[in-house]
Amino acid sequence: MTVALSGQELAKRIEEKFPGSIEESSRDSLVVKAGSLLDVAAHLKDAEGLKFDYLNYVTAVDYFSYFEVVYQVTSLEHNQTVIFKTRCHDRENPTVPSVTGLWQGADFQEREIYDLMGITFEGHPNLKRILLWDGFPGHPLRKDFQP
């Protein structure tokens, strides 16, 4: 059975290593500040006892006041999983660092989020629209999208 790591406990461990990087944590997820996302992600991927080497999915949710980018990672070795999120409050030009350097599987998914939700991933090697054509007006998965 894949064990879902408690967000709060993990948050404590990460807070020790990267002080001030955790915005919020709950039982099943933790919210990382966008600025320290890459550090935390790299720690999650490589640190002993965590080894989250498999990225299940990346997605984004539009909560009107902010966008939330959700990552779920799994450690195949320890068979445990955790959800971490990051938020960006800028609606005009939301930007989140890209995790493609860590997990290549995020490549297409980040492009898809860029396409449908309009979040720019800094450091993505090929950030282009993936499902819709270039020049499509707006980003359809945003809640305020008017077709």
Added chain:
Amino acid sequence: MKFERYGIGIIKGMTVTIRHLLRHPTVNQFPEQRLNVSRRTRGNELIWSREKCTGCATCAKTCPQGAIEIVTATNAENNKYEVETYRVDTGYCIQCGLCVEACPYDAVFMGYSYERAKYRRGELVQTNDELLESPERPASGYYHPDIAGKLPVQTLLVDKIVEKRK
């Protein structure tokens, strides 16, 4: 490419195809030979029963595509609440069967018939009497076990092949 087995793999494969040459083909010739479709077939036309329908519009609310339109009116003379229009746009219908499942009065059925293509787009929108059950458009047993029991048994390919081998 390396002939590790000197072509035996190729010969093995060729025996399989040649054996199929001597076997009976599994296809059937459609317009002449017809198989019985499933008793629960979700055919491509909705069937509506005027007697049972109360106009509650549960089906219209359930429909994910919004293909059902109901107009109800009060009949002051008989002191009844009756359905004025029941309209289904078959062009939008995806035959999911959720309306049949949701109907609390068993007034909607999936169609059992097939080959019901239309030549004009306008004919896809069916209203009131066009939706009633008739010999050309029998009701299917989807979510109606009583109807399913009366329909012919479905022909299965498994049975056909097993019979042929005997």
Added chain:
Amino acid sequence: MTTTELMTLKTEPFVLNFGPLHPSTHGVYRMRATLDGEVVLDIEPVFGYLHRGIEKLAEERTYTGFIPLTDRLDYICPMSNNLAYCLAVEKLAGIRVPERAEYLRVIMAELQRLVNHFIAVGTFLNDCGAFMTPVVYMLREREKILDMFDMVCGQRLTYNYMRIGGVGQDIPEEFLPALRKFLGTTPRFIEEMEWLLKQNEILLARTKGVGILPRDTAINCGISGPVARASGVNRDLRKADPYSIYDRFEFDIPTGEAGDCYERYRVRIEEMRQSLRILEQVTKQIPGGPVRAEVPHLIRPPRGEAYAHLEAPKGELGFYIVSDNSIAPYRCHVRPTSLINLTALREMVRGWKVADLIVIFGSIDITMGEVDR
């Protein structure tokens, strides 16, 4: 021949468009391949020809009303999609599923795995150039399963069978005899398919060592399903994170080591055998009882979010659903197995020939309905 020797021939790369309408792109996939003669230098995938905005549509459907649309995601195996979505909503709303319904779900999911692997292996061999024969044999076997699906839910392709809290209807009484008959004939059929092409020298030459996906790349790219298992990633969600009642059955997870096209083909064939094994056990154990929990038609799950995944035939299929306590999902994200499995395609095909590009692409087994959504 080394690259430098090849380059002394003074060749010039050119761009060839594969698809969107190409016989072996399995739908409307398009890739811009840069070729040097027959050698693939680079490919750039182009998606979106089948984009229907299913995730956006989910936000405007009720929880139940979205189930028929999940059929349209991976249209080869809608039962798995239905099940994954229902698992996610059940996790969100905390619904318990009756025993018999769980068994029926396992039956359908495993039959669906057989269907998908029949198609995957058949079309893969067709891509290798075995003109139609394997795919026709496979379609014949698939037809038997489709007959059974038709019997249960009235459709052959868009089943819409799973419901939140169970399954749609109980199986008719002629289902289990038909299933037993099917289980009796299918092992013999798989043997026959093995005779047809397992040791065929040309197939071995075309697939062995071709399109190798190393284990680390597979994990890093998030590859799942038979493709990952052929590369030696021993992860099957039925064992690693058992959902439904998979922990009650005995089965093995076939894994390969080489990670080439042939290994993927072998893993799929082995998985078919294991599915048959599970089905044998299910038909023996299946209990009676209700098939659907008491769930209101318009359910309003509590505020929150849930991710449920399952081992779909193509890999890990998951639904991430955010609820705001209304009758429709606030956000519904599909983890698209096919899209993520395509991530590694570029690394796999570089340096191979055009013909290998097709074979490698076929061995990944994707459905465009799921890639583009």
Added chain:
Amino acid sequence: MMPNLPMQAVPPDWPGGYWWHWLFFSILLIAFVVIMVMGAIWIERRGMGRMQSRLGPNRTGPFGLLQPVADAIKVLLKENIVPDSADKLVHWLAPVIAFAPVMMIFAVVPFQNGALLADLNIGILYVVAVSSVATLGVFMAGWGSSNKYSLLGAMRNVAAVVSYEMPLVLAIVGVVLVAGSLSMNDIVLAQDIPFILLQPLGFLLFFTAGCAEINRSPFDLMEADSELVAGFHTEYSGMKFAMFYLVEYAEAIAISAIITTLFLGGWRGPVLPPWLWFIVKIFIVFFFMVWTRTTLPRVRIDQLMALAWKFLFPLALINLFITAIQVLVWPDALPWGLIIVNIAIMVILVVVWSKFFKLGWGRLEV
């Protein structure tokens, strides 16, 4: 047919002399090829259908026999589309250039003793020479369509034909040595025992190389439908497509006819009239081609080339060498003894070569 034709087909007694002879046989050959192609298409589609657990076309005419006719009418009535960027003249000429040589092959194929258009004393050499010209038509089609798929298919075809010509010709030379003549008619007359028994390795090489030469599966790379859409004729439609379709099957019939003539004793056989034997044997060979097409996957281009140069070519040389020794040293040896020896040699050679043979480049670092 003409039962009392003289052996050398130089018809001094033919009314009207050469011209009538040529006219008669030209018309006969065209009719023969077209009817045989229809038969071949029928056999291919029905046979393949049955092998694939289907029925195949069975609606037009009895047993679907008229399906090729219906297809031909359909194809001929279709619109002729020429791509805008195509080289119009080359695009137009290609089917003609591909079609003519295939018809010309049949000029030297004996239907029965002496019944052939021209009994050239270098008949088999003529076949080899003429059949290669069809490649030019294919390449023109690939080049003139200005389509990359077509070009790739055409390039593959040229490469395959150039490579496979070698083992093909060397296999023929073995037969010629045994028969002692280049004339097709004399080769048939020399076959008291079909040469498939005297030259089993030659037959194997010729069949493989012939399949590759005419792009039958498993060597159908130039129109590999799962890779190159339709290969060189991707951009062809209507009448011109019909020509290519005809060429494809006429080539298959031609190779079947040559195999029949060289290895299976041509028109010779008991009971049935000779020309019927000839046709039956052609269809048997063709059926074998259909059978392999149904079963086998396609090889890759580098494997195709390697098969020609590393497998077939050396074996063909060895076969030629052995045959030459046999003809030179034991010209009057018991044929049955030679048959056993030759089959043993074939088995040994194939097994040995299979052991050491490895082909294909695999991956290139790019």
